[in-house]
Amino acid sequence: TLRVFSGMQPTHNLHLGNYLGAMVNWIKMQDTHECIYCVVDLHAITLWQEPKDLRRHIRDVTASYLACGLDPKRSIIFNQSQVAHHAELAWILNCVARLGWLNRMTQFKEKAGKDKEAASIGLYDYPVLMAADILLYRATHVPVGDDQKQHLELARDIAQKFNVDYAGEIEAAGYKDGFFPLPEPFITGPATRVMSLRDGTKKMSKSDPSDLARINLVDDADTIAKKFRKAKTDPDALPSEVEGLKGRPEADNLVGIYAALAGKTAADVLKEFGGSQFSAFKPALIDLAVAKLSPIAAEKRRLEEDPTYIDGVLADGAARARAIASPIFRQVKEIVGFVSA
């Protein structure tokens, strides 16, 4: 079977990068795959979260999932901490993953900042927990943004090493091609890496302290307009060919955003806007973004009036996730050599 797993951290509301880099593919894959979409709160606490904010963000992100078009009947939508096997499998995989592999992870280096000694061990271990999330469901496809590519490769390495280390037990249990399928990254579309509106060399992030750096899915029309108007650009007109965007990260980013929202290629967008100044392009971008995002914001506002419904979606999702995860995890324990009651 084709099974999708992916998640987002409830560290803040979702933004345009989350939407264009991952969510657009999540929505499409509901038609072709069995989909499991998680709100990864265990990941969120790798950096400090105020408990009352975390609680709110978990419900907010869930409501945004639904508002974007995830269907809780077709897809499993749940909250990571409600399914205990994620943390349990992460422990076992901690003993499979190698220190040298984790030392190469660039996200840790960025998020830990200068004082690595003061980072939480959870932040360092983040990629192993992510591997556990995926492998716990024996998922085959993982739609994410470009920034998660390295973590996905690590998840494949962990799956591969588990399959090799325990090959004897795995074969004896009747699995011919290893126990964990190697999960395929699914990173496609014209905006797999949306950049900050303030700095074209940094990705748009929930954790960026400047709210002007990102378009949140809940931003109203005025806020969207203000943020794009203030977005950093260079003084030149837009080129008429994609090659002309080289070395112009801010222009490249805004054209990519337009293309992704319009469902076009960057080349098409430049056919239309090549030669235009940003003063002409930005209003078109604002209109398009407002048209695409305001229905999502409106639906999210409607959903957040009923937190009982949101909590119900998460409870139902957790039960369905557990039903898939439990037998897989039981098998993992057996393969490793644990004795079950």
Ligand code: ATP
């Ligand atoms: P944080 O700053 O807390 O890490 P984030 O903005 O990076 O938040 P995540 O929850 O870590 O968001 O990531 C959720 C999904 O969104 C992942 O698939 C990730 O690859 C994708 N994603 C995050 N930022 C971007 C971006 N700027 N462009 C495209 N995809 C992105």
Ligand code: MG
């Ligand atoms: Mg992130």
